[in-house]
Amino acid sequence: MTLVRSLLVAALALAVPFAARAAGGHDSVGCGGCHSIHTAKGKIIFAVTPNTKALDPKTKQPYSGTTALCLACHADSKDGGQGYAPVSGHMSHPYGVGNVNPKVAKVPAELLRDGRFECIGCHDPHPSNPNYKYLRVDTAKGQQMDAFCGVCHPGKADAATVKQAALFTSMDESGAKRAAAPAPAPAKK
Template sequence: MEKKISVFLFTLSILIFFMGAPDTGKGNADYVGSETCKGCHEDTYKGFLKSVHGKKAISGSPVNREGCESCHGPGGQHAEKDEKKGTILAFARMLPAKERSSRCLTCHEESKGSAFWDISRHKSSDISCDQCHSIHKGTGKSLKGREPELCFTCHKDIRAQANKQSHHPVREGRIKCLNCHDPHGGLGPKMVRADSVNELCYKCHAEKRGPYAFEHPPVSENCLLCHEVHGSNHNSLLTWRVPLLCQSCHSVEGTHPTRPYTNLHSFSGSATAGKNRFFGRSCLNCHGNIHGSNHPTEEGRTFVR
């Protein structure tokens, strides 16, 4: 009986020993250090040393300041793989955008501007941090390209608008996309850096803010009722040419002949015949203070002065 117990205990001890032994084969997930990474990824390693990430202490992994492995995870299994690409680590293209960004948020969750990332349009559209930011290269914000070309990579419709004859001077470099939009999200619509479109516009166009004694309702409601944001083929970024833009609201017959001009209606006829039509900038020739007026007269109420 004692012999059987001895054999059982010996066998059990052998099993426990092998179960507890560290895996030194291809399943090893130990940290191997950046020098090991350098052996295969020398160009990437050299660029990393010059980057913001390379110059700062990286505390994103359980082992502080592990260099490459702070973001990519332990590289033991990756380094021991026989295949050329080895085991895929973080930031592999097949990984979901949320998982790739989660690596960045390990350190950058409290960074300035990231408070609204979870409710941003970029996140909900499966845009990951590494689609705009370079992990291994660059300084400062480490963007993969210059504005506005980086933004135009996805927003091709905005590129077309910015090339129209009337446009905000983005392509001239006088303003940037980031002057108006926060790519990491915000409380305003369209990721703008304000609570509303009007508040954003007023940052540059303060003279249009008011308050006025006589307010023009569409102006105080939303600038975009009359203006395009990025570009237009009409003067002053207008959504439609004058007088048709004005007549889209002021269509009731009154003091002026307000029938909209189309190709079916000509300008022929005398002024007394009732066939004259507004054309060109004629509305604005008289109603010059179209955003609002403080003049305490009827001319002020009608935005003439």
């Protein structure tokens, strides 16, 4: 009986680090889940084939850029994705946007990719990002979303909260630091 108990304790001790890692979304796939040097699909070192089946609901055209890469996994299978935590252009924040309406949002240039608002404008999917849902701003595990949303929508958030919002970037794997200054609040009329 003690041998069985000892084996069970040993198995649990070995399983805990793997279970914790598996619970972290992108943590469980590592770099090779998205990146590849030898089997890259396109001009940049991505192992993922961009999703050309998911269509932008406004333009009825396939998404492009990093949004198409994200949708390779995060679109429903009927839309050409793998169905991992699927997002919908109808039921989530807009993504893959070419022209951001300045009356709606003031997106810092550092959050745009080739002038477009892509998934990575809000999310940094690298496992070194400790934030809730891989957001670029620490939201205290989702409890302070106003700090995050206020980066681009300052008129909708408390000015002090927006001023403190530090964007996270792990593109250089150096840890949390401010990547862009929050947009100024619009003048009151």
